[in-house]
Amino acid sequence: MTTSSTTGVTSVDLRTPGQLLAALPHLVGFLPVDSLVAVVHNGASANRVGCVLRADLPPPGAELELAHRLRTPLLAGEPAGVTVVVVGGTGARQEAGPPYAEFVDLVTSMLGELGIPLVHALWVPKIHTGQRWRCYDEPDCGGRLPDPASSVLAAVSAHAGLVTYASREAMEEQLAPDDDVVLARRAALLDAAVDAFATTPGSRGTSAGKAFAVVRTALVRAARGELGFSDQEIAELALALTVTEVRDACLALALPPGGARATTAERLWLVLVRATPEPERAEAASLLAYSAYVRGDGPLAGMAITKALDAHPGHVLAGLLSQALGHSMPPDRLAKLGGTCDAAPLWGPDDDGAPPPTRGSPACGPG
Known part of the structure; x- marks a missing residue:
């Protein structure tokens, strides 16, 4: 076989x-x-x-x-x-x-x-x-x-x-959220970050340029194995992932499934699922679910989808992934969603850790 x-x-x-x-x-x-x-x-x-x-x-x-x-x-x-x-x-x-x-x-x-x-x-x-x-x-x-x-x-x-x-319980335990007191502290910082960032229509409080920079920096650190983030950094990352253009670029990071960049991104999403308060936790959980789904890890994808919908019952991407899993959509078909996105604003063609220049990302995926 x-x-x-x-x-x-x-x-x-x-x-x-x-x-x-x-x-x-x-x-x-x-x-x-x-x-x-x-x-x-x-x-x-x-x-x-x-x-x-x-x-x-x-x-x-x-x-x-x-x-x-x-x-x-x-x-x-x-x-x-x-x-x-x-x-x-x-x-x-x-x-x-x-x-x-x-x-x-x-x-x-x-x-x-x-x-x-x-x-x-x-x-x-x-x-x-x-x-x-x-x-x-x-x-x-x-x-x-x-x-x-x-x-x-x-x-x-x-x-x-x-x-x-x-x-199965041990697999699910890796998604257990951080302490409630810590999450509450980060939620307060997240609220403050909304006011601190420059606003643009539809971006929920942060500009696309700043959001790309925040996630890009976190990915470079994750590639070096640096997965410890301060409360302030967690809040900024959580807010950045609510920007539609950034979320779409993050979907593209899952391709090719199981590749070095996809693995790095998935490790970052896993950290953020545990570290991010509700409802913003749904963003990282959905990205984790998508990455796990397209590489064929149905159990982890299902657990991450549940976490996303628990945090934000109306989350569009989590809902679509839930339907795909429920209908057993083949991973290669779902991978086409990320294939229409551009990950270049988050990770350039070279894996040398140097952040690529910021540029726009074509719209793709659910809004």
Whole structure:
């Protein structure tokens, strides 16, 4: 199989069920527990890993609802086949075989109705070295899991700077906001910054030129690994990201997905999601969601979208991203949004850390 990495397309052998199961934490982004995972295979020979879907195992009576929820995202992935995996569910295990067998049969039937071949139906109690995995449809099919941390995909992910979290909760924790007292202090500074900046119509209190300069300087610092910002700098950055021209240029920074500039920008957005008070937090959270989405990190994108809409329920970009995720829009299609924008006012053609000259950015993206 092949899977995308931030350095391009890297060939990783996932042909055996054990190898595929050991790769799940790196494909999902965190260690799945009590989960249904659907791995979409693409290509004429179903020899490429496409999208990977994960959901909590359904409680009794909710199996059909979850199966229906999987239909749209599975079809959006243009599958040549699907591997269905149940991780955990041992509380519902029956001696006759792996747990959730009826649910797996339901999902398999749905795949058949959609004309999607089933590649494997697998169960493993947890993703851990030496755990015994089994097949649902072949009693003698099974094996033991290799070390997930020592796999080729683990090495590829680490080299690309991707973090595999111990749990979904651990992934979400990275978006936890700073202390309320600190956020209140920054909110007051943000209000003061609105009056301090020169105003232009529609820019919510700061000129585009000054806003570009603020974000550009922060990106240069982030590229050097300097991600500590004062309260005043956080306030100025939060205000700058509300400028439509700046926000659009920031979208372009996500391309190419997983590239050096995209990674630097995403680290900055992550810092700002934690550091920025509401409702301005929605700006950085939306940019983080877009960057994560176009590089294929659906879980992080979904968490960032939630943060954005919690901070600002009517935020236009967050709302559009939420719809795209809900309809399983392929990342390459969503990347076209950033492709119509110009990142040059934020980052020039050279990565030497020198700020490029300020110039206008064509309008793009939602207003």
